[in-house]
Amino acid sequence: MDQEMKVAYQDDLDEETLFLVSQTFKALSDPTRIRILNLLFKKEYSVNEIAETLELKQSTVSHQLRFLKNLRLVKYRREGTTLFYSQDDEHVMNMLKQTIEHANHS
Amino acid sequence: MDQEMKVAYQDDLDEETLFLVSQTFKALSDPTRIRILNLLFKKEYSVNEIAETLELKQSTVSHQLRFLKNLRLVKYRREGTTLFYSQDDEHVMNMLKQTIEHANHS
DNA sequence: CTTAAATATGAATATATAATCATATATGAA
DNA sequence: TTCATATATGATTATATATTCATATTTAAG
Numbered sequence: 001m002d003q004e005m006k007v008a009y010q011d012d013l014d015e016e017t018l019f020l021v022s023q024t025f026k027a028l029s030d031p032t033r034i035r036i037l038n039l040l041f042k043k044e045y046s047v048n049e050i051a052e053t054l055e056l057k058q059s060t061v062s063h064q065l066r067f068l069k070n071l072r073l074v075k076y077r078r079e080g081t082t083l084f085y086s087q088d089d090e091h092v093m094n095m096l097k098q099t100i101e102h103a104n105h106s
Numbered sequence: 107m108d109q110e111m112k113v114a115y116q117d118d119l120d121e122e123t124l125f126l127v128s129q130t131f132k133a134l135s136d137p138t139r140i141r142i143l144n145l146l147f148k149k150e151y152s153v154n155e156i157a158e159t160l161e162l163k164q165s166t167v168s169h170q171l172r173f174l175k176n177l178r179l180v181k182y183r184r185e186g187t188t189l190f191y192s193q194d195d196e197h198v199m200n201m202l203k204q205t206i207e208h209a210n211h212s
Numbered sequence: 213c214t215t216a217a218a219t220a221t222g223a224a225t226a227t228a229t230a231a232t233c234a235t236a237t238a239t240g241a242a
Numbered sequence: 243t244t245c246a247t248a249t250a251t252g253a254t255t256a257t258a259t260a261t262t263c264a265t266a267t268t269t270a271a272g
Contacts, residue, residue: 011144011145011148011159012141012144012145012159012160013140013141013144013206016209017206017209017210018137018140018141019137020209021134021140021202021205021206021209022134022135022136022137022140024205024209025131025132025134025135025140025205026131026132026135026259028127028128028131028135029128029131029132029134029135030128030259030260031124031125031128032260032261034119034124034127034128034131035118035119035124038117038118038119039117039118042117046218046219047218047219047220048217048218048219053117053118054118056261057261057262057263058218058219058220059219059220059221059261059262059263059264060260060261060262061219062219062220062221063220063221063260063261064260065219065220066220066221078269080217080218080269080270080271081216081217081218081219081268081269081270082217082218082219082269083218083219091204091205091208095201095204095205096127098197098201099127099130099131099197099201100119100123100127102197103122103123103126103127103130104123132229136229136230138230138231152248152249153248153249153250154247154248154249162231163231163232163233164248164249164250165231165232165233165234165249165250165251166230166231166232167249168249168250168251169230169231169250169251170230171249171250172250172251184239186239186240186247186248187238187239187240187246187247187248187249188239188247188248188249189248189249
């Protein structure tokens with residue numbers, strides 16, 4: 001490896017890490033997604049239940065769930081025509097919980 | 107308080123919390139800001155040092171530092187015409203460090 | 213095979229965001 | 243005061259994002 005590249009990168013992050021980290025935090029940077037994940041702390045919810053509870057359009061919830069699903073932050077199980085979504089990443093959910101608590105008593 | 111409002115809000119977050127939490131994560135959702143904060147793990151840097159190290163425009167760095175400063179994630183001290191920026195939020199920096207490590211061995 | 217219910221999807225739109233350029237401001241030295 | 247250096251700021255532009263509407267798809271029931 002070239003000496004100059006080493007120097008240039010020694011205090012910087014590689015692209016893959018940067019992408020993964022930024023995507024993870026981006027998932028938690030939108031109020032709607034935070035509200036959805038906050039629901040999923042306690043139990044699983046169907047798409048419609050989330051929409052009703054949070055007073056959001058069904059399509060809004062579905063789009064955001066797809067986003068969260070792609071990042072493997074949520075998973076679902078099917079029961080007939082109903083899909084029950086639940087959390088699927090302990091690390092991220094813990095960060096969210098911590099930050100909510102941090103924000104609450106500040 | 108109205109019964110209906112209670113019901114609507116019981117599993118939801120209040121607006122202020124939601125704003126604080128989303129802003130915090132938004133700060134960490136941009137690759138450029140992540141790279142800047144990643145530098146500040148080790149030591150303080152001037153604006154120009156950050157720009158040179160990360161090969162960014164001076165104005166880009168300055169804009170992003172203002173963003174991070176507004177959220178009190180960084181602070182600075184002056185030495186002549188030079189401003190040295192450093193980290194100013196342990197909780198957020200720990201989250202970032204954890205997530206970088208998590209991303210690195212995955 | 214039709215229908216109803218639940219969910220997903222695509223297109224459109226409005227808004228937010230990041231980077232850049234040009235320039236302003238601030239500090240200290242001469 | 244003049245100048246050089248470091249940093250900040252405002253305006254512009256390009257891109258990304260979230261929401262919405264309309265409609266498609268999927269599943270199970272009848």
